[in-house]
Amino acid sequence: MPPSLIHLDPGPQPHAASHHDLVWAFSGWACREGCRLHAADLRVGDARFPAHTGAIRLDAETAQLRHGLAPAVLDCGFWGVAVLPAGGSWHSLQPVMLLEWSDGTWEEWPARAFAGPGPSPGAIVDTSADRKPAEDIPLVAIAMATYQPDPPLFQAQIASIRNQTHGRWICLIEDDGSDDAHWAVITAAIAGDERFLARRNTTNLGFYHNFERALTRVPAEAAFVALADQDDRWAPEKLSVLVGVLAGRPDAMLAFSNMTVVDRNGRLLSETFWPGLDSRHDSLDALLMANVVTGCACLFRASLLQLALPFPALGRLAYHDHWIACCATVAGGIAYEPRSLAGYVQHGGNSLGYRRRPGLRLASRIAACLLLSPAIALAGQLAMVRRRLAQPLKLLVSLPDTELVCRTAFAETLRRRATLDDDGRRAVSTFAPGPRIGLRLLAALLRPDRRGKAFRGVAARLFTGRVIAHLMSLLARLRPLPAARRSVTGERGHAG
CATH class of the missing domain: 3.90.550.10 (Spore Coat Polysaccharide Biosynthesis Protein SpsA; Chain A)
Structure with a gap:
């Protein structure tokens, strides 16, 4: 079997809390020569949490080329949300990523371990x-x-x-x-x-x-x-x-x-x-x-x-x-x-800088990107274009997926911790874990009630990112995969 590469996005150890369920957003990418990632699940004990697959990960290209995988497989990303009940014994278990490949084979990879329960220096303590x-x-x-x-x-x-x-x-x-x-x-x-x-x-x-x-x-x-x-x-x-x-x-x-x-x-x-x-x-x-x-x-x-x-x-x-x-x-x-x-x-070191809101100019740019999404997705198949337009492609394709992970985790946490009214239930349903999140974004964008230009601008940007990423993934799957080479360096390796 050819070697696999897997990258789990960094973050601190998930920490158990006695009074709330743990909502844990996990993400990363995985690839293997001659195969595509078909499915990915996070397993904690007997519980399994399916991940979205086929996400475009532009950051994976450098690692893949470094390991001799060319041309790079971009639609290798996955992300999901795991929910573990408060007071359970799961904190002593080792989480495992289960990867299913297009050739029908499975692999298991250790995921980030949980921090221990109870107070410790810097741990979460409810007072x-x-x-x-x-x-x-x-x-x-x-x-x-x-x-x-x-x-x-x-x-x-x-x-x-x-x-x-x-x-x-x-x-x-x-x-x-x-x-x-x-x-x-x-x-x-x-x-x-x-x-x-x-x-x-x-x-x-x-x-x-x-x-x-x-x-x-x-x-x-x-x-x-x-x-x-x-x-x-x-x-x-x-x-x-x-x-x-x-x-x-x-x-x-x-x-x-x-x-x-x-x-x-x-x-x-x-x-x-x-x-x-x-x-x-x-x-x-x-x-x-x-x-x-x-x-x-x-x-x-x-x-x-x-x-x-x-x-x-x-x-x-x-x-x-x-x-x-x-x-x-x-x-x-x-x-x-x-x-x-x-x-x-406002200075160069801010984590998030101030920008004047451009109003119609921003709306016109989002609309233009949506109309041009087939051309953008097609151009994104070319390595030269990805190198020259790395930052715009990151903003158009990669950042929306990251924002969706955050909003999905926020929505699921609120659904479990709070009593929600109709507005709250509608809000969390837009970002509920599961398929068709692009269609739910479009439905939210087209709802006639007033929620402000910022709402519609963000919804349009996230939806546009999903459209471009989906088209890039479809185009990538039309391209035949290179035949797997015999591995001489081992079966598996961490990409980061």
């Missing part, structure tokens, strides 16, 4: 049941995630937190494995102020899971939680205004404000981060598709952590603020404060 009543001045716990912070920007952010008019807060800094020089910048900036509590991870988790770890440190006496980036600047009244917004809206679980956009020197680039706020924030259907809640501009009730933690087990391209906003929507609702209470600093 919501022990939360104490807030005092007259409620405590705000600020969860800040850092990694290799820019010294002047970090110092400015720390100063803006110290200048808050709300008098009772603590700042929980979770550093994601910065080097010693940057860790020294962090400790020097907060030296002598006991309200700042910093901790450094031994391994890099990515900002999604780093924020998750920071949130596990929120003390029981905290009434509210704010999220802080390492390089923004808060208005002095930010916390006090948002606390007041939630005090006036006892039904709402989260409040967020507008922001200005500034450069690293504080020069104003835009009066608003959300020109027109063109998407609804009071509907899970709209918010799950297109998030408008920016983490550094929000404040939420600490009791929301009971629903939000642990985060769905995802890779590095999920967003913590998107997940928390979805939880807040189903738990009670979201309030919006139109005043700008923070300055979003």
Whole structure:
């Protein structure tokens, strides 16, 4: 049998929680000379979770060519969602990927092992049941995630937190494995102020899971939680205004404000981060598709952590603020404060930069890509085109699949943890695990109810990506596979 290559996308070990089912999104790619991947399942004990197969993985080409597999097989990707019940004994089992090839043979590969149950350093611990009543001045716990912070920007952010008019807060800094020089910048900036509590991870988790770890440190006496980036600047009244917004809206679980956009020197680039706020924030259907809640501009009730933690087990391209906003929507609702209470600093190191919303121009580009999808898919079969247009193809084809994995995991987690109304059930049904997700995206896009331009823009972009990927996969399958060569290096190998 010719050698197989398999790549499982990286991520931290899925961690068991005693009070919630574990929702684990898994993905990767697999190929073997002379065969196509026919099916892929994740097996945990007796439970099996089928994966979508045939996903286009442009990132697989380099590894395949390095291992002598030419021409590269691009439709070799798979992704799926596993759901494991709370309190089960599955955490002691070794997950296994089962691969079925087009020649009828099967292979088994070990997947990422589970983290052990129960508390451990940095593990997820639910403290919501022990939360104490807030005092007259409620405590705000600020969860800040850092990694290799820019010294002047970090110092400015720390100063803006110290200048808050709300008098009772603590700042929980979770550093994601910065080097010693940057860790020294962090400790020097907060030296002598006991309200700042910093901790450094031994391994890099990515900002999604780093924020998750920071949130596990929120003390029981905290009434509210704010999220802080390492390089923004808060208005002095930010916390006090948002606390007041939630005090006036006892039904709402989260409040967020507008922001200005500034450069690293504080020069104003835009009066608003959300020109027109063109998407609804009071509907899970709209918010799950297109998030408008920016983490550094929000404040939420600490009791929301009971629903939000642990985060769905995802890779590095999920967003913590998107997940928390979805939880807040189903738990009670979201309030919006139109005043700008923070300055979003636009610079080259941002995880997600600000861009002006181009409106009709964006819509016209998406429509053009959809109309040209057969030509794009055909051109994508050529290695020269893939090399020259690597970034556009990644945005058109690879990124939509990654976003669908995240939204599917969010939807499945909410379905299992929360009581959903009709809007919520409709939202999660769009991203339910299973086939025909492209048709469900199209149905959501064509529904006549108002959910904002951002919703329709994201839905159109995801649908266009699915169409192009499907056409690329069909064209790839029309091309005959090269005959398998006799292996002299062994049966199997990890590609990464």
